Amino acid sequence: xxxxxxxxxxxxxxxxxxxxxxxxxxxxxxxxxxxxxxxxxxxxxxxxxxxxxxxxxxxxxxxxxxxxxxxxxxxxxxxxxxxxxxxxxxxxxxxxxxxxxxxxxxxxxxxxxxxxxx
Amino acid sequence: xxxxxxxxxxxxxxxxxxxxxxxxxxxxxxxxxxxxxxxxxxxxxxxxxxxxxxxxxxxxxxxxxxxxxxxxxxxxxxxxxxxxxxxxxxxxxxxxxxxxxxxxxxxxxxxxx
Numbered sequence: 001x002x003x004x005x006x007x008x009x010x011x012x013x014x015x016x017x018x019x020x021x022x023x024x025x026x027x028x029x030x031x032x033x034x035x036x037x038x039x040x041x042x043x044x045x046x047x048x049x050x051x052x053x054x055x056x057x058x059x060x061x062x063x064x065x066x067x068x069x070x071x072x073x074x075x076x077x078x079x080x081x082x083x084x085x086x087x088x089x090x091x092x093x094x095x096x097x098x099x100x101x102x103x104x105x106x107x108x109x110x111x112x113x114x115x116x117x118x
Numbered sequence: 119x120x121x122x123x124x125x126x127x128x129x130x131x132x133x134x135x136x137x138x139x140x141x142x143x144x145x146x147x148x149x150x151x152x153x154x155x156x157x158x159x160x161x162x163x164x165x166x167x168x169x170x171x172x173x174x175x176x177x178x179x180x181x182x183x184x185x186x187x188x189x190x191x192x193x194x195x196x197x198x199x200x201x202x203x204x205x206x207x208x209x210x211x212x213x214x215x216x217x218x219x220x221x222x223x224x225x226x227x228x229x230x231x
Contacts, residue, residue, distance in 0.1 A: 004160075036221075043221045109162075
């Protein structure tokens with residue numbers, strides 16, 4: 001149980017296009033989903049926190065108009081990278097926190113999406 | 119900013135040896151977690167230790183937590199080639215239940231067969 005999927009796993013796009021990444025909790029409901037970015041050989045950096053039915057909370061330095069987050073249901077959150085540029089190339093990872101598992105603050109991570117912007 | 123700082127940044131050992139990784143953090147925490155990441159893959163949760171715990175075991179993993187020193191260690195005993203991965207510690211930023219994890223820079227472990 002507690003599986004999180006991401007789609008697509010890899011995407012290559014041209015500069016200026018928009019890319020949507022989906023994050024799904026497959027067997028549990030998640031009130032909160034998190035989006036992270038990881039550059040090569042670096043750690044994960046939290047980009048935004050997404051709560052179902054409300055606006056996402058973005059970390060300092062993350063452009064909300066560029067990284068659009070929608071959390072329309074308890075099992076799906078999407079991250080759209082708008083007008084992508086080569087510097088947006090990165091590994092994007094989502095995580096989900098289950099409703100029923102409040103203690104321990106446990107998050108379940110997706111497998112990540114490798115975005116390459118040409 | 120990064121809350122956790124792991125050391126060493128890279129560790130290379132022979133199969134069968136023990137691997138110890140350390141993590142330091144800056145602010146108060148409710149718990150500290152360790153994750154594993156294979157190259158180019160997502161994170162796998164290994165173990166969580168609460169602030170009122172000093173040591174925890176899970177299989178070949180042993181985690182210690184010293185809140186007075188704001189540090190934690192992850193010990194992998196009898197390492198295997200399959201343990202080769204990057205290991206990250208993560209803390210809850212606000213010391214509450216908001217779930218905003220802050221990850222350390224990670225230790226890249228290489229276990230040679």
